[in-house]
Every structure is written in structure tokens, then in C-alpha cells.
Amino acid sequence: MQVWIGRNGERFGPYEEGEVRQWLRDGTCRPDELGWYEGMTDWRPLGELYPDDRPAMGSVPPVPPPFMGVTDVAEPEYAGFWLRFGAWVIDYLILMVPFTVISLSMGLGAAMTTLLSQFENDQAAALAAYAAALQPITFVLLTLGFVYYAFFESSKWQATPGKMAVGIRVTDTEGRRISVARAAGRNAIRLVNAFTFLVPMIFYVTAAFTQRKQGVHDLLASTYVLTGRADKTVAAPAPRGGHGGSFDA
Structure with missing residues (x-):
């Protein structure tokens, strides 16, 4: 079993249970430091998790040294631009x-035929009629795309099919599944894509330069895109206050 340790506002691990027990016995870890392993609903003091490995009564364990040689801070790996671009391409092909079915059923084919037949006679009128015919189609397609992204990114998968295919997921800044409201807000920002060509390029290109590889919509919605599928990744939950204390990782 693998155990995470909370110390001085940081989250370390995971470590093998035997290592943690030994660290408790030799004073590398203190009994009041927090621990978590898969299946727990909250962080608990290590002394409660492993009472048989607590220091003897009356003894004062030394101040624990740093995890020399084993400091594996649980720092997430942020998905880069090309992974995200690959996910976008897959989602685009799926959508x-x-x-196509919706557009044709709403008269796109007829609108294009009318455009071609009228274009030679009155180009301005033909283009205006075509744009008017596209408006309801565009609205329906934007709504469908919005629901697609908001639903999948707030689901238990935390990712659209495209993101799942390349092995990335969307989280909040604590690494947790985002709410429906946050997913809706994040993707409402992305709807600007429908109104200008320049802005969406800026939205995504920023992921190649920001420290945590966030697009503009990630920055505004306070979300990250991390590597690893949600169903393959075990993330320690954010510790809550209560018996034994808490820490903010």
C-alpha cells in the first residue's frame, strides 16, 4: 500500500507503508504529521494510522529531517500545447x-445551392441570404459543442473523448474534478472562438508559454489540464480540518 504524507504545507509521496512505519519508529516522521492512502475519506495523523509504530510513551521524537533522497513532492505534470492540440483535433473529428447531420437536416445543402445559383446575379444579396440561413445552424452547433465539452470535462472522466484518447484531464487548481458550473464557465469563455479568428489562437497558444501551461480560458476559470487519465490516476484529496489538524498543499 502506498501512503502520502503532509508536512509543512506540502504533500509528499507516495511511499511504501513499510517506509512510513520505519520513519515513525526512528523519528523521521512525527506521529502528528498527516497521512492518507487510497480508500480513506480524510487525512489522519500518522500516529493514529500506525499506533504500533509510535515512539514509546514519554519519549520525545527528534525534529524530523527533510526526506533526504526520497522527496517526491506530488507535483502534477501539466499537459503541453501539442497534447492539447491533439485532443482538440480528435474532438473536432468526433463532433x-x-x-454534419444537423447542418444538412437544417438546410445547409439548400442554402449552398441557393448561394451558388444567385451569386452571379447579385453577390451581396446571395451572401446575405446565406449568412441568414447559417445563423440558426451556427447557434445549434455552438450549443452542442458547449454541452459536449462542459458535460465531459465535469464528468467522472474529467475529459472529453479527445482528451481521454491522449491521456489528459481537466482539474481545478487543487487537482480535483471541476464542477458543472466551472466547466460551463470555462467553455463559455471558449465560445469567443466563434466570433473571431485571432482570439482563439491566443487562448490556446498561451498554454505553450505560461508556467502551468494554461490557456486563457484555464487562467480565467482557475483550471489546469494535467497528464494522466482520471480513471488511472490516484490523487490525494485536499485535506480538511478536524481531528489531528490539516495542511494546505
Whole structure:
């Protein structure tokens, strides 16, 4: 079993249970430091998790040294631009199927035929009629795309099918699953893509330069895109206050 340790506002691990027990016995870890392993609902003091390995009564354990040689801070790996671009391409191809069906059922084919037949006679009128015909289609497609991204990114998978395919997921700044409201806000920002060409490029290109590889929509919604699928990643939950104390990692 693997155990995470909370110390001085940082989250370390995971470590093998035997190592943690030994550290308790020799004073490398203190009984009042917090621990967590998969299946627990909250962080608990190590002395409560492993009472048989607590120092003897009356003895004062030394101040624990740093985890020399084993300091594996649980720092997430942020998904880079090209991984995210690959996910976008896959999602785009997936959405093209319902987009095409909906567009044709709403008269896109007829609108294009009318445009071509009228273009030679009155280009301005033909283009205006075509744009008017596209408005309801565009609205439906934008709504479908919005629901697609907001639903999947707030789901237990924390990722659209495209993101799952390349092995990345969306989280909040604590590494947790985002709420429906946050997912909706994040993707509402992305809807600006429909109104200008320059801005969406800026939205995504910033992921190649920001410290945590965040796009503009990630920065505004306080989200990260991390490597690793949600169903393959075990993340220690954010510790809560209560018996034994807490820490803010």
C-alpha cells in the first residue's frame, strides 16, 4: 500500500507503508504529521494510522529531517500545447459527425445551392441570404459543442473523448474534478472562438508559454489540464480540518 504524507504545507509521496512505519519508529516522521492512502475519506495523523509504530510513551521524537533522497513532492505534470492540440483535433473529428447531420437536416445543402445559383446575379444579396440561413445552424452547433465539452470535462472522466484518447484531464487548481458550473464557465469563455479568428489562437497558444501551461480560458476559470487519465490516476484529496489538524498543499 502506498501512503502520502503532509508536512509543512506540502504533500509528499507516495511511499511504501513499510517506509512510513520505519520513519515513525526512528523519528523521521512525527506521529502528528498527516497521512492518507487510497480508500480513506480524510487525512489522519500518522500516529493514529500506525499506533504500533509510535515512539514509546514519554519519549520525545527528534525534529524530523527533510526526506533526504526520497522527496517526491506530488507535483502534477501539466499537459503541453501539442497534447492539447491533439485532443482538440480528435474532438473536432468526433463532433463533425453530428455537426454534419444537423447542418444538412437544417438546410445547409439548400442554402449552398441557393448561394451558388444567385451569386452571379447579385453577390451581396446571395451572401446575405446565406449568412441568414447559417445563423440558426451556427447557434445549434455552438450549443452542442458547449454541452459536449462542459458535460465531459465535469464528468467522472474529467475529459472529453479527445482528451481521454491522449491521456489528459481537466482539474481545478487543487487537482480535483471541476464542477458543472466551472466547466460551463470555462467553455463559455471558449465560445469567443466563434466570433473571431485571432482570439482563439491566443487562448490556446498561451498554454505553450505560461508556467502551468494554461490557456486563457484555464487562467480565467482557475483550471489546469494535467497528464494522466482520471480513471488511472490516484490523487490525494485536499485535506480538511478536524481531528489531528490539516495542511494546505
